[in-house]
Amino acid sequence: MSVQNLHAWYGAQHTLKDINIHLEEKMATAIIGPSGCGKSTFIRCLNRMHETAPYAKVQGQVKLADQDIYSLDPVDVRRVVGMVFQKPNPFPTMSIFDNVAVGLRLGGIRRQSELRERVEQSLQMAALWDEVKDRLNKPATALSGGQQQRLCIARALAVEPDVLLMDEPASALDPISTMRVEELVQQLKNDYTVVIVTHNMQQAARIADKTAFFLQGELIEFGETTTIFTKPVDSRTEDYITGRFG
Numbered sequence: 001m002s003v004q005n006l007h008a009w010y011g012a013q014h015t016l017k018d019i020n021i022h023l024e025e026k027m028a029t030a031i032i033g034p035s036g037c038g039k040s041t042f043i044r045c046l047n048r049m050h051e052t053a054p055y056a057k058v059q060g061q062v063k064l065a066d067q068d069i070y071s072l073d074p075v076d077v078r079r080v081v082g083m084v085f086q087k088p089n090p091f092p093t094m095s096i097f098d099n100v101a102v103g104l105r106l107g108g109i110r111r112q113s114e115l116r117e118r119v120e121q122s123l124q125m126a127a128l129w130d131e132v133k134d135r136l137n138k139p140a141t142a143l144s145g146g147q148q149q150r151l152c153i154a155r156a157l158a159v160e161p162d163v164l165l166m167d168e169p170a171s172a173l174d175p176i177s178t179m180r181v182e183e184l185v186q187q188l189k190n191d192y193t194v195v196i197v198t199h200n201m202q203q204a205a206r207i208a209d210k211t212a213f214f215l216q217g218e219l220i221e222f223g224e225t226t227t228i229f230t231k232p233v234d235s236r237t238e239d240y241i242t243g244r245f246g
């Protein structure tokens with residue numbers, strides 16, 4: 001995914017300023033930076049969610065397979081660029097099964113056998129299958145927070161996206177669930193392009209191949225995660241990763 005001259009606004013507030021970055025395929029890229037620097041806004045521009053906010057505006061290009069996503073139907077874009085949010089948000093009135101099947105049904109899959117197969121596959125990929133296979137018809141809200149987050153990951157994977165955006169996916173989870181989500185990201189990056197916003201620098205160091213540091217709406221530095229954390233070029237990156245601010 002290639003981002004070129006990307007700007008974003010909320011009303012008059014210029015939130016992202018001329019972002020240029022190439023997010024490599026089948027790798028995990030971490031987006032780090034202090035609160036309010038524009039991390040969530042940035043990933044929301046990658047699946048056309050930003051423009052759903054009131055007074056929001058976007059300028060620039062986001063190319064996926066050489067096509068600018070801003071020239072496509074946003075619904076189609078969101079099918080190939082899936083998103084997982086900070087707080088697990090399963091559909092509360094739906095069963096575990098239906099939470100994963102909903103996107104497939106919307107995509108026109110009706111055959112029960114096919115739905116069952118795809119739901120199982122997605123739950124397997126999200127490392128949740130063994131925990132829920134005997135209670136697929138129970139409400140999603142009966143799951144723990146960590147399980148609900150993995151369910152949301154399964155829901156995003158079910159429609160077979162190319163890119164998975166994750167906005168602090170483990171920040172509301174306990175340490176064990178966090179570890180499971182991190183292990184999952186390690187696996188998923190073999191098959192998907194993963195972009196993950198995190199406040200946790202150890203987490204970025206553990207799971208991301210590349211890391212991008214944002215500050216006040218600008219991309220300050222982008223490179224190999226080990227370089228960003230050990231030999232950053234920009235003094236502002238160094239100040240941030242050594243805890244001098246943020």
Ligand SMILES: Nc1ncnc2c1ncn2[C@@H]1O[C@H](COP(=O)(O)OP(=O)(O)OP(=O)(O)O)[C@@H](O)[C@H]1O
Nearest residue numbers: 010015033034035036037038039040041042053054
């Ligand atoms: N819906 C919105 N309407 C108006 N301003 C917004 C909206 N969402 C975010 N902002 C503003 O845009 C700026 C960037 O916010 P954003 O959520 O992208 O930052 P962030 O780096 O993800 O922050 P955090 O780490 O605290 O989640 C902030 O100044 C924020 O107040």
